[in-house]
Amino acid sequence: ALGHHRYEWLYVTAFVAPATGESHWYVGNGVSKPLFERLLALFAREAGAGPQRTIILMLDGAGWHTEPGLRLPDGLRLVYLPPYTPELQPAEHLWRLVDEPIVNQHFDRLTEIQDRIEQRCRDLEAQPDILRANTLFHWWPQPARPN
Incomplete structure (x- = not known):
């Protein structure tokens, strides 16, 4: 008989501003809409989103990223x-950087x-600087510069 394999997973959520390299990282053991709402609230607090700073997040269509019913903090x-x-x-271009220290390594736990x-x-x-070099595409909008 074949045994049942149980896998454990880690999930890395990263928010990066390509123009500045500002980033926020979160490591967890699952994904869900309620968890993503908590991550958004934590990110908004840490990044200073609110009435004085609006942050636009570009997301893929993963089920836990999408509305309806997704509560957004002010400023996001x-x-x-x-x-x-x-x-x-x-952010998709960050994963190879994240994976570097674990590639071809064995871990017991x-x-x-x-x-x-x-x-x-x-x-x-x-x-x-490393984050900017990997995420700031030539077509990415640049911050407005005063004349």
Whole structure:
């Protein structure tokens, strides 16, 4: 008889501003709309979204990212990419950077991977130049400059 395999997963959620390299990283063990709402609220607080700063998030159409019923904190606006266009999502280009410290490595416990990934996220957050180089596409809107 074949045994049942049980897998454990880690999920990394990253928000990045391509023009500045500002980033916010969250590592968890699941995905759901209620969890995503909590992440959005935490991100909005940490990034200073609100009446004085509106942040536009570009998202894919994953079920837990979509409205209706998704509660948004003040200062956040969502824009959805067309289906099947991950190349347009700047954050998609972060995953190879996140994966670098675990590629071709063996780990006995998920907590070892989680520790390594969390450290990598902290390291990347402190390196906005690397994040800009990987997410700031030539067509990305640039901040308005005064004349």
